[in-house]
Amino acid sequence: MVIEYPFSRTTGPVIGAFLTGLREGVVIGIKGSDGRVLMPPMEYDPVTSESLTEMVEVGQAGEVTTWTWTDGQRYQPIEGRGFAWALIKLDGTDTPMLHAVDVTSPDQMSTGMRVKIRWRAEREGHIRDIECFEPVGSGDKEQPEGES
Amino acid sequence: MSLVLPPSIADVEQVKSVRTPAHLDYSYTPGKAMSSFLRGLEQKKIIGQKCPQCGKVYVPPRGACPTDGVPTVEEVELPHTGTITTFCVVNVSFYGQGMEIPYVSALVLLDGSDIPLMHLMQEVPYDQVRSGMRVEAVWVPDDELKPTLESIKWFRPNGEPDMDSASMRGNA
Numbered sequence: 306m307v308i309e310y311p312f313s314r315t316t317g318p319v320i321g322a323f324l325t326g327l328r329e330g331v332v333i334g335i336k337g338s339d340g341r342v343l344m345p346p347m348e349y350d351p352v353t354s355e356s357l358t359e360m361v362e363v364g365q366a367g368e369v370t371t372w373t374w375t376d377g378q379r380y381q382p383i384e385g386r387g388f389a390w391a392l393i394k395l396d397g398t399d400t401p402m403l404h405a406v407d408v409t410s411p412d413q414m415s416t417g418m419r420v421k422i423r424w425r426a427e428r429e430g431h432i433r434d435i436e437c438f439e440p441v442g443s444g445d446k447e448q449p450e451g452e453s
Numbered sequence: 454m455s456l457v458l459p460p461s462i463a464d465v466e467q468v469k470s471v472r473t474p475a476h477l478d479y480s481y482t483p484g485k486a487m488s489s490f491l492r493g494l495e496q497k498k499i500i501g502q503k504c505p506q507c508g509k510v511y512v513p514p515r516g517a518c519p520t521d522g523v524p525t526v527e528e529v530e531l532p533h534t535g536t537i538t539t540f541c542v543v544n545v546s547f548y549g550q551g552m553e554i555p556y557v558s559a560l561v562l563l564d565g566s567d568i569p570l571m572h573l574m575q576e577v578p579y580d581q582v583r584s585g586m587r588v589e590a591v592w593v594p595d596d597e598l599k600p601t602l603e604s605i606k607w608f609r610p611n612g613e614p615d616m617d618s619a620s621m622r623g624n625a
Contacts, residue, residue, distance in 0.1 A: 308476075311474050314473055322467060325466075333459060360459060362462075
């Protein structure tokens with residue numbers, strides 16, 4: 306038996322802008338009072354608690370700062386097999402975000418490795434617009450669109 | 454305070470809400486008594502269980518008598534006819550309902566059983582359903598029978614005269 310509640314909730318302007326970015330295929334962070342770029346963006350400064358207002362576009366590739374392996378379960382970004390959960394610091398940001406990295410064995414993971422976003426083809430303004438991350442190969446173009 | 458947006462999203466419609474559905478996926482382990490009931494439905498049979506002490510017949514069977522606390526091992530096959538003890542006209546729509554409102558959800562006391570079964574009433578205008586109405590089960594086509602109560606599509610009036618409500622005392 307499946308029970309499903311079709312909740313939706315309002316995002317507020319900051320998270321709304323972040324999700325708008327995902328829909329448009331770009332990643333949006335926010336600048337903190339100390340100059341750090343926080344991503345995902347926060348509505349209030351973690352140091353001063355003041356409202357934050359300066360949203361900035363950041364890179365679509367970054368560095369794995371730490372990671373773990375999972376055997377994979379249902380309702381996860383990569384279903385039916387093992388993959389890595391990783392904290393990923395995107396280029397131009399100072400805080401890491403948690404996401405899945407599509408590799409088939411822990412041997413393919415290492416701290417400091419470069420990964421990039423794999424976008425979904427159909428995007429709607431939802432965190433799942435990012436399907437997962439994938440390792441950056443030697444031949445891959447790393448620059449985000451519009452910055453090359 | 455107003456936000457400063459980067460050029461890439463400055464001129465597009467902003468996201469204001471996000472879907473956050475809660476999805477609960479259950480697996481149900483029916484146990485012996487309910488397994489027998491569900492297997493029965495697959496063969497177009499309604500199986501209840503009888504208490505060896507008070508003689509009451511329970512459907513769906515739960516494997517024990519709630520009054521006497523003893524196992525109900527004797528299985529009883531019940532007829533597909535019964536009487537509406539009570540009912541509810543559903544006027545409120547809800548997500549996943551799958552029915553056009555208003556419709557009637559009724560408790561049907563199958564002949565020979567001592568506890569009513571909840572099911573859908575159809576093939577009768579909602580405002581003509583009444584307590585004491587005689588009804589019969591309408592099954593899905595034979596090749597669609599499955600081990601679920603949905604093998605009975607709904608109940609409909611079978612044309613017999615109403616039962617006296619006194620005859621249902623203790624069960625309504």
